[in-house]
Amino acid sequence: MTKKAVLIMAYGTPSSVERMQCYLSDIRGGRPMSDEFVAEFRHRYELIGGSPLTGLTYDQAKKTSDVLRQRGYDWPVYVGMRHWSPWIKDAIGQMYLHGIEEAVGIVMAPHYSSMSIGRYWTKIEEAQQMHGTAIKFSFVNSWYRQPKFLQAVENHVRAGYQKFAPEVRDKVKLVFSAHSLPARLLKMGDPYDDELKTNAQIIAERLGNVDWMFSYQSAAHTGEPWLGPQIEDVVMDLAKEGYKHVLVAPIGFVCDHVEILYDIDIEARQIAQEHGMQLERIESMNSDPLFIEAIADAVVAVA
Numbered sequence: 001m002t003k004k005a006v007l008i009m010a011y012g013t014p015s016s017v018e019r020m021q022c023y024l025s026d027i028r029g030g031r032p033m034s035d036e037f038v039a040e041f042r043h044r045y046e047l048i049g050g051s052p053l054t055g056l057t058y059d060q061a062k063k064t065s066d067v068l069r070q071r072g073y074d075w076p077v078y079v080g081m082r083h084w085s086p087w088i089k090d091a092i093g094q095m096y097l098h099g100i101e102e103a104v105g106i107v108m109a110p111h112y113s114s115m116s117i118g119r120y121w122t123k124i125e126e127a128q129q130m131h132g133t134a135i136k137f138s139f140v141n142s143w144y145r146q147p148k149f150l151q152a153v154e155n156h157v158r159a160g161y162q163k164f165a166p167e168v169r170d171k172v173k174l175v176f177s178a179h180s181l182p183a184r185l186l187k188m189g190d191p192y193d194d195e196l197k198t199n200a201q202i203i204a205e206r207l208g209n210v211d212w213m214f215s216y217q218s219a220a221h222t223g224e225p226w227l228g229p230q231i232e233d234v235v236m237d238l239a240k241e242g243y244k245h246v247l248v249a250p251i252g253f254v255c256d257h258v259e260i261l262y263d264i265d266i267e268a269r270q271i272a273q274e275h276g277m278q279l280e281r282i283e284s285m286n287s288d289p290l291f292i293e294a295i296a297d298a299v300v301a302v303a
Contacts, residue, residue: 005076005100006068006299007091007137008061009120010108012081013051013257017042026083044262053257054081057108059287060255060295067296073303076100082123092127095135102136104299108254110149111199112142113192115181138302142191144199144251149294152285153251154206160247160282172245173211173238175231176200178252179259180216183225193227199251217250217268218259231268239275246272246279254285 014023020042024033045051058079065077076098080091095103107120121139128135143149161169178196185192200214215234219226229237231248238246248264264281272279285291 002101003099004073004303005078005095005098005103006061006064007078007080007088007095007103007105007124008057008064008108008295009080009082009088009105010053010057010255011257012084012087013053014045014084015054017045017050020045023084044258047266048258048261051257051261053255054084054086056255056257056286057081060108060292063287063289063292064295064299067292068299071296071300073300075104075303080123082120088120088123089127089130092124092133092135093131096131096133100135102138104138104140104303106140106143106295106299109252110142110144110146110254111178111192111195111252113181113185113190114188115185115190116179116192117141140298140302142195143294143298144195145202146294146297148290148297150202150206152288152290152294153203153249153282155290156282156285156288157203157207157247157249160249160280163280164245164247164278168245171243172247173213173243174204174207174247174249175234175238176203176212176214177217177231177248177250177264180219180226180228180230182222183227185227196252203249203251218263231264232271235268235271235277235279236275239272239277244277246277248279248281250281250284254291256284256286260284 014020021038024038061077061079068075078091078095079086080088105124107117124137164172181192197214204210204212215229215231216227217231219230250260253260269279
């Protein structure tokens with residue numbers, strides 16, 4: 001019988017703020033960076049008490065494994081990170097040692113881009129070449145249309161509205177967000193922007209009569225244009241339009257980490273407060289049981 005497995009992947013986060021420079025260097029491909037740049041990111045991670053990304057990803061993997069086993073799929077679930085330990089290459093090495101012959105690869109990001117998801121597939125290919133392995137992979141490219149994922153997001157948005165006083169809920173601006181990428185992907189025909197905006201449209205339609213828009217966040221400063229508008233600018237523009245209440249739904253992220261806990265909960269909220277606005281955020285998917293079911297559905301669909 002063919003030995004099958006699942007490889008769940010995420011971006012990765014440094015094990016401590018002391019390792020921040022090494023982490024950022026890996027992300028930047030070794031390009032030089034200033035001490036101020038590193039210090040700024042150390043400061044952000046210190047403010048949020050360190051990123052919980054790795055622990056949350058392990059929990060998502062364990063619970064996905066439990067759901068798959070309940071369905072009769074006795075497939076071990078491995079975890080690999082793109083920019084930190086446990087590295088994707090190490091996960092591939094483990095799979096090889098355990099005799100895995102076929103696997104499903106899924107990234108904890110539901111929308112496809114060659115600049116994001118595609119690079120995980122490249123990491124797997126490089127790891128296989130390094131280890132001399134030939135595990136047959138099936139890849140989950142995008143999975144934002146999974147019915148249980150859509151239902152989980154809808155549930156979280158509806159719960160998010162409860163953070164506002166009843167008398168102002170019909171005046172809340174719902175802002176969907178996702179991690180920005182270089183704008184040149186639009187000319188490449190990359191589906192990322194379309195998938196995200198379609199996802200936001202689907203959720204808005206499920207919610208009914210809501211006032212909503214889509215924005216990007218967490219763009220890097222690389223000297224080239226990135227997809228926008230950026231959420232910081234959106235908050236200020238909404239303030240000028242007279243909005244007092246904003247609910248952010250970061251549909252491009254599936255668990256708490258620095259882009260959620262700092263970029264939204266601290267930075268965007270501070271801007272909102274400076275403009276006399278109440279900004280709230282929906283709870284992240286993390287290990288929401290319905291969300292875990294959606295991961296399992298996406299895995300089984302390509303296995």
